Amino acid sequence: MTTTSSVIERQSASLSDAGSDDALFARLLEAALELRPLVAKRARQTEQDRRVSSDVTDLLRDAGLYRVVQPRRFGGYELSLEALRRLAFELGQGCASTGWCYGLSAAASWVVGMFPEQAQIDVWGESQDALIASCIAPTGKATPTEGGFRLKGRWSFGSNSDNAQWLSLGAMVEQPEGAPPRPIFLLVPQGEYKIVDTWFTVGLAGTGSKDILIDEEVFVPAHRTVAFSEVLEQEAPGADVHGSALYRVPFLSGFPPLLANPAVAALRGAIDEFVESIAARSTRGAFTGGGASIAQFGHVQSAVAQAEAAVDAAQLILQRDLQQITEWVDGGLKLSKEQRITLRRGHAYAVHLCVDAINGLYDVVGGTGIQLDSGIQRAWRDINAVAHHISVNWHAVSTMYGQMRLGLPPRGQY
Structure with missing residues (x-):
């Protein structure tokens, strides 16, 4: 059996020598697959710790997995967002x-x-191994000053902030003459913000998505900022630094699929655990009588079929959309409002499929499904938690798409 340490040794020796992007991705995928059993074994402890541990983070970093879409100029591999989605999908099946x-x-x-x-x-x-976490919502206040901005505020949902060396924080910049505030992202190094331990949740409990606080203004130089409008409209200044069109993909076309992806991964893992456990289980009595194979019940069979179909459909949606974006951007296309909103519909619908499927699966799991060591109940909680994120919430996103199709002004972020 291959050990985790041997994977990392092979990664460090081979990634820089990869002859092609395909070979590089294959090596990263191998690392993700071999780390998945450890990630799964740690899943309950990760929930109890309410964060991903530093040692698991180090294993992911040492395997080169965090560099998948990092610019080549700064030690990254500059692969595709679909490559990242696939790697995260493999890890997410375990946790x-x-x-x-x-x-x-x-x-x-x-x-x-x-x-x-x-x-x-x-x-x-x-x-080049520096990790970044982010709080997207522009809840901070950035005040222009000579050479940059004075930043202050409090942010929620700082996922993985415990393991990060930098944060990307959203903030509003007041504009003159009554114009609406302008949202921007600002990069802030570790040591200039506080992590406030507020993360006590029913789902995604191990993400450590704690509050971030800057209660005394810090200076952020202008070069460490980018406007929301620039990353949404394919006009980001960094795109001119790199040869890859990857950095011209609109933020809200490329980022939400990675929010939806953990729901699909969790459903995949739950199905596998469900099928394995059901095969050996029989009823214990009660109204059905004892000794009946649970796998023989039609509603159990249908729940498995629905869940399998949901994983297939959700993966196909996310794969298709990310590959389509890549083709469009590589061809120099600037995405239209209609294209971007249609992509947003797909992100949210993938999660919607997973919610319906895991709810159906959990309905038939039986009494063992309430045990905290059951991965099925964890997936049930986690998938429903993903669906509460505004960027992939079906009610929020579907209305925006419906408004567009019905000729109304679309309300939402795209």
Whole structure:
């Protein structure tokens, strides 16, 4: 049996020598697959700790997994967002919280690649292994000053912030003459913010998505900022630094699939555990009588079929959309409002499929499904938690799409 340490040794020896992106991805996928049993074994402990441990983070980092969409110029592999989605999907089958944190922190490197060149030097100049976490909602206040901004505020949902060396924080910049505030992202290094332990949740409990506090203003130089409008409209300054069109993918076309992805991964893991456990189980009595094979019940069979179909459909949606974006952007296309909103519909619908499927599966799991060591109940909680994220919430996103199709002004972020 191959050990985790041997995987990492092979990774460090071979990644830099990979002859092609396909070979590089194959090596990263091998690492993710071999780390998944450890991630799964730690899943309950990760929930109890309410964060992904530093040693698991180190294993992911040492395997090169965080560099998948990091710019090549700064030690990354500059692969596709679909490659990242697939790697996070494999890890998330073992533990949705770990898959969530890995996917979002790796994606944050893609976003840093959109910042001005000097910001990227600041982040990766001393260590190309620097990890980034983010709080997207612009709940902070950035006040213009000479050479940059004075930043202050409090942010929620700082997933994986315990393991990060930098944070990307959203903030509003007041505009003159009554114009609406302008949202921006700002990069802030560890030591200039506080992590407030507020994360006590029923789902995604191991993501450590704690509050971030800057109660006394800190200075952020102008080069460590990028406007929301720039990353949404394919006009990010960092795109001119790199040869890859990856950094011209609109933020809200590339990031939400990685929010949806853990739900699909968790459902995949839950199905596998369910099928394995059901095969050996029989009824114990009560109204059905004892000794009947649970696998023989039609409603159990239907729940499995629905869940399998949901995984297939959700994966196909996310794969298709990420591959389509790549083709469009590689061809120099600037995505229209209609294209971006249609993509947003797919992200949310993938999660919607998973919610219906895991609810159906949990309905037939029986009494053993309430045990906290059951991965099925954990997936049930985690998938429903993913669906509460506004970016992939079906009620929020479907209405935006419906408004567009019905000729109404679409309300929402796209």
